[in-house]
Amino acid sequence: MSGFLYYLVAFAVVLGILVVVHEFGHYVAARWAGVKVLRFSVGFGRPLVTRRWGRDGTEWALAAFPLGGYVKMLDEREAEVAPDELHRSFNRQPVARRMVIVAAGPAANFVLAILLYWGLFCYGSEEFRPILGTPVLSSPAAAAGLDNGELVLRVAGEKVQTWQEMRWLLLQKAVDHDAVDLELLNPRQEVVVRRLDLSVVRQSGWEGDALERLGLRLYRPRLPPIIGSVSARSAAEAAGLRAGDEILDIDGEPIESWADLVRVVRQSAGQTLHFEVLRDGLRQGLSVQPSAVEEQGKDVGRIGAAVRDAGQTREQLMVTVRYDPLSALGKALVETWDKSTFTLVMIGRMITGEVSWRNLSGPVTIADYAGQSAKLGVDYYLKFLALVSISLGVLNLLPIPILDGGHLLYYLVEIIKRGPVSERTMEIGQQIGLTFLIMLMAFAFYNDINRLFSG
Template identity: 65%
Template sequence: MSNFLFYLAAFAVVLGVLIVVHELGHYWVARLCGVKVLRFSIGFGRPVFSLFSGADRTEWAVGAFPLGGYVKMLDEREAPVAAQELHRAFNVQPVGKRMAIVAAGPLANLLLAVLIYWGLFYSGTEELRPILGAPPAASAAAEAGIQNGEVVVRVDGRPVQTWQDFRWELLQSSVNKSAGAEGGEPDPGYVSIEVQDARQQIVFRRLNLTPLREQGYEGDPLGLLGVNFFRPQLAPVFGKVTPGSPAEAAGLLSGDRVLAVDGVAIEFWSDVVQKIRSAPDQPLRLSVLRDDARLEISVVPEGYGDRGARIGRIGVGVRDAGPSRDELTVTVRYDVLTALSKAVEETWEKSSFSLVMMGKMLTGEVSWRNLSGPVTIADYAGQSARMGIDYYLKFLALVSISLGILNLLPVPVLDGGHLMYHMIEIIKRGPVSERFMEIGQQIGLALLLLLMAFAFYNDINRLISG
């Protein structure tokens, strides 16, 4: 229950911040343009809380349904406006001002992302180094010849500092190269990865991107390619045994070296972990070496849930700690101006990428199962919050970008749809008819409901399938 409440709180903070920032964008620009704001509401429906402030007696409210918000402005189309206040109505403003007010919400979300990235880049964030792990057999990474411990230096000539950089560059390369054949690119199906091997020599690996595209980019892109983070090849020797654990109950001791599990020879600690995790509540026969004597010990891993799956654990750690934290991580930090430049670049790249992925969903190149609803977003919010404030802020920035771009799409009922109406007004030199707007609203609402239905279906499907 406490875990559920934590995830719910993490989601509520993300949702609240994004809605407030979005609506404040509309509010501030409306005020700058001289438009009177009647209500600023977080959520829809009947207000459960409200107060009035300012010379205009603006109502600040919280609605019963908090999935969204709105800014209600003085407008002749909604209610009669007194003659002395007509100049402050939204509908009588020049089209340029109206477009600025409408666009301010999504742009505020994009600005929030810039500010978050700016703060993170300037203060410094600790990231995993781009160290590759041993790939699964017959995977694209294995075919490329990737070896455990190789450090990524560049992807298609672009420098990489962190594991997240590597993941982002790999995904971008795959999406950008999907049209490579038409663009005359010689080898659109592969990406070139420059790595530093164990002998500190530079080696080039050609990674086949086909599996990623065939799956419609559904799921973890690196996992689809068989790309793993580095796992040190530790000796299979037990360290601390947790009191009251299945390991202690079975008689396992610190210092025991695992030779085999159910008759299968064990070479590394990762092999032991894999065997235990894959056998929840099932007896395993461990062959261990203790003081030069070989012992056969049976242990039953305790089963527990992990992200929808059930895995086993016996309550024992590895004796060798492996590489230090400094060897596995790097701190990325820039001066104030470079950090701002990087923040703008990061926001621009992720915004462009979002648009490209949306376009590929429409053409069928990207699976619609990539759409996420509130349940998945809440899950990711909770996961990122548990990982630390840096990860949580990055998640907030990413969702803020997605919200900003989504609202700029030319779909009626979204801000982008209203911008489209205003563009038509400029072209035809007159406002669009009420009938045209009404039909547009109905179509836009239908599209939005369809999108929400897909998102909820994907959420439910992920819950069921794990």
């Protein structure tokens, strides 16, 4: 499968799952409330595939424009309703039931995220330990005195087990704190505390990677350039490389570590390289042509060889995090809540100008992330799906006409004034909301295109 097609399929699967789950939330709530559902559509526009199913003959449709979907219910405002079915019309339901039906869509997205996180926490995942590499010069990390090989034990007093947990806590603390205390275990097995300045994250408008802004790097051990294994039908096998070969130089450039080897190979996709190797005490020359592999829109070289003793190094650098079912549920709830509130805070600060609008992503960037996470593995892909599901749930609850949150706002007004909002007011609100969303999508597309050309 080509790189473009792979990313497209990964994006389509994410989008399809999220749309179906969101609209199914509306559907289930409508059935619970006794409202007749006329159509369940994945996508907008002309239906490509339709089928009637269920007691009410609901039409299930797959439409031409896939970015979204809808559940069409019996409603007097849209068409004439038979007298014997008036009680099943959406507009005849008490306001509390209408609110439940509308809120059920975003709620389904949050439930999906909770279930995904719960399953992942129960199954367990292998992740990098929070071991720091040499910090970037003149960065907050360097100013704090952080050093190569230090293991982060706690961030602001909260225990962390993985690099991602550390990253997430730093992001949360950067919202309202100028600095944070890191408790570290250095290579001499001494516990030390360093104070890390976080203000640079906010000063940059949250643009770019926050850890890069802070100068934090993941620890990379210095491994000797000795091949541990060679993949079948790979460039390395075709060139005659074997397990145990030590790479001395490539095109005359000395290779002192496995990182040097990876760097040269990645930069040489499709080029022929001369490897000088040491095999059984004898020097030998081999010609190797790295295969071109697409990565983040660019071709990089791969030869299909793994480093020796990677297993032992893996144990030092990686940790498997797993929870019992009850603990996993609690952690899944906290994870979903934290990411929901963080998303809401970021949206609010984007409106006030504290967060750059260049952080806004559209379908192209989401598709790119979907493809990248799918390549990393099922657990990364499911985490990405959970995160986007949370974002969709939060976005739909915003009090913008045309979104679910806008309808909930109308119903709150109806409760307060003890009467429905006028049709004219709702019509104006829909136009304003639609205009706002079109502008938002246009800006997101602009950011996507800008990222493609700027890298």
